[in-house]
Amino acid sequence: MNLFIKNARYFWAGGDAEVLQNVSILVKNSEIEAIGSETELAPLAGDARNIDASELLIMPGMINTHHHFYQTLTRNFPCVQDAKLFTWLVNLYPLWAQITEEDFHLSTTVASLELLMSGCTTAVDHSYMVPTGASNLYYKQIEAAKKTGMRFHLCRGSMSRSKKDGGLPPDSVVQTEDVIMKETDELVTKVHEGEKGGMVRIIIAPCSPFSVTKELMIEAKKYANRKGLKAHTHLAETKDEEQFCIKEFGVRPVKLMEDLGWMDENSFYAHCVHFNQEEIEIMGKAQGGVAHCPTSNMRLASGIAPIVEMLKANVPVSLAVDGSASNDCSNMMLEVRNCMLLQRVLKTANCITARDALKIATQGGAKVIGRDDVGYLDKGYEADLIGFRLDSLRQAGSSTDPLAALVFCAVDKVDLSVVHGEVLIENGDFTRFSKDELNEIITRQNERSQAIYSHYKNK
Numbered sequence: 001m002n003l004f005i006k007n008a009r010y011f012w013a014g015g016d017a018e019v020l021q022n023v024s025i026l027v028k029n030s031e032i033e034a035i036g037s038e039t040e041l042a043p044l045a046g047d048a049r050n051i052d053a054s055e056l057l058i059m060p061g062m063i064n065t066h067h068h069f070y071q072t073l074t075r076n077f078p079c080v081q082d083a084k085l086f087t088w089l090v091n092l093y094p095l096w097a098q099i100t101e102e103d104f105h106l107s108t109t110v111a112s113l114e115l116l117m118s119g120c121t122t123a124v125d126h127s128y129m130v131p132t133g134a135s136n137l138y139y140k141q142i143e144a145a146k147k148t149g150m151r152f153h154l155c156r157g158s159m160s161r162s163k164k165d166g167g168l169p170p171d172s173v174v175q176t177e178d179v180i181m182k183e184t185d186e187l188v189t190k191v192h193e194g195e196k197g198g199m200v201r202i203i204i205a206p207c208s209p210f211s212v213t214k215e216l217m218i219e220a221k222k223y224a225n226r227k228g229l230k231a232h233t234h235l236a237e238t239k240d241e242e243q244f245c246i247k248e249f250g251v252r253p254v255k256l257m258e259d260l261g262w263m264d265e266n267s268f269y270a271h272c273v274h275f276n277q278e279e280i281e282i283m284g285k286a287q288g289g290v291a292h293c294p295t296s297n298m299r300l301a302s303g304i305a306p307i308v309e310m311l312k313a314n315v316p317v318s319l320a321v322d323g324s325a326s327n328d329c330s331n332m333m334l335e336v337r338n339c340m341l342l343q344r345v346l347k348t349a350n351c352i353t354a355r356d357a358l359k360i361a362t363q364g365g366a367k368v369i370g371r372d373d374v375g376y377l378d379k380g381y382e383a384d385l386i387g388f389r390l391d392s393l394r395q396a397g398s399s400t401d402p403l404a405a406l407v408f409c410a411v412d413k414v415d416l417s418v419v420h421g422e423v424l425i426e427n428g429d430f431t432r433f434s435k436d437e438l439n440e441i442i443t444r445q446n447e448r449s450q451a452i453y454s455h456y457k458n459k
C-alpha cells in the first residue's frame with residue numbers, strides 16, 4: 001500500500017534541516033518516494049492512501065538503542081525500587097530466572113507497543129538472559145516484534161560466568177560458551193536481514209565484560225567482524241563496575257575493551273557514564289558508539305554520562321530507555337527530555353538544545369546501529385516517521401517553536417506512526433491491535449509479573 005501524507009503543518013526532516021510548513025510526503029512500498037508540496041506530489045500519488053497531516057508535526061521515527069524487553073515484567077518491583085546496580089542485579093536474577101519463553105513473547109509485545117506509542121520506530125533489545133531450556137526465546141521475540149510492526153535489532157546476548165565462576169548471576173540463567181556461539185550463528189543465519197530496509201537484524205552482545213570470560217568477549221567480537229555485524233555490551237555504568245574492572249583485570253573499562261579487540265566503529269556500548277577525557281578521545285578516534293540512558297542512570301544513581309564532551313570529540317552518541325527494571329517506562333520522548341535536562345545539570349543551560357537531543361535520538365541512533373536508511377526523512381529513506389498533534393493541554397502556549405515544544409513540554413505520545421511504509425498508529429490508536437486485544441495483553445502481563453514476584457515474597 002502506498003501512502004500520500006498530505007500537507008503536514010510542520011515538517012522536520014531531521015539533522016540540521018529547518019522546520020518547514022505545509023509539506024507532503026509520498027511513500028511507495030516501504031520507502032519515501034518524494035517530499036514536496038501537495039500540488040507537486042498529487043499527480044504522482046495515484047491510488048495511494050491519503051493521510052491528512054494538516055494538524056500534525058511530522059519528524060523521523062526515533063531509534064532506541066538499548067533495552068531489556070523482558071524487564072517490562074519486573075518493573076517497579078518493591079524489592080529493588082531503591083537499590084544500586086549490584087544489589088539490584090543480585091535481587092533480580094532469581095526472579096528473572098522464572099521468566100519463560102512465552103513471557104519473552106509477551107514482554108516483547110508490551111515493550112514494542114509502548115515504544116511505538118512514544119515515537120520509537122526502530123528498537124534494539126539487549127537480550128542476554130537465557131533461562132535453562134529457553135533458548136528458543138529469541139525466535140519468540142522476533143515473532144512478537146514482527147507482529148507489532150516494530151523495526152527490530154535483536155542483541156543476541158549471553159552470560160557464561162555464574163556465581164561459581166565469580167560472576168553475579170545464578171547457574172540457571174547462564175549458558176556454556178560453545179552453546180552461546182553455536183546458537184548465535186544459527187540465529188544469524190536464519191533471521192538477519194542485512195539488506196537495505198531490513199526489519200530484523202542481529203547484534204552480537206555479551207552482557208558485560210564481567211558476565212562472560214575474556215575468551216568469549218574476544219571470540220564474539222571476531223565473529224561479529226567476520227559476519228559484518230554490530231557488537232554491543234554494557235560499559236562503565238557505575239563506579240563499582242570501574243573498581244571491579246581494575247581489581248579483576250588491572251585496567252579501566254575502556255582500556256579493557258581495547259585489549260579485547262572491541263574498540264572500533266562496529267561496537268557500541270550502553271551507558272559510558274564513567275569516562276575520563278582521555279577515554280572520550282579514544283572513543284572518538286575509534287568511532288565506538290554510545291547508547292546513552294539518562295533516566296536509568298538517574299534511577300540507579302549511576303552518574304551523568306559526559307555526552308556534551310563526547311559530541312565535541314565526535315563520538316557517535318545515541319539514546320536509549322534501558323531496561324524497564326531501571327527506568328521503568330519505555331518512553332523515547334521522555335528520554336529525549338531527560339537527555340537534555342541531565343546534561344544541563346552537569347554543565348550549563350546552553351550546553352545542549354532540544355534539537356540536539358532529538359538529533360541524538362534519530363540520526364544518532366541510526367549511525368550507532370549502522371543504518372543509513374532510517375533516522376532522517378528524504379527520498380530513498382525508509383518511511384519510518386512519526387506525527388504529533390499540536391493541540392494538547394500540555395502544548396498550549398508553546399506554538400512559537402513546535403519542534404522544541406515536544407521536548408520542553410514533555411509531549412510523550414504520538415498520534416501517527418509509520419514504520420517500513422505501514423501505518424501502525426493512526427489518530428493515537430494502534431492499527432494492528434484493537435483496544436480489547438491491548439487490554440488482554442496488559443492483563444496477562446500483570447498476571448505474569450505478580451507470579452514472578454511471588455518467588456521473592458515466598459522466600
Ligand SMILES: [Zn+2]
Pocket residue numbers: 066067068126234270322323
Ligand atoms: Zn542495560
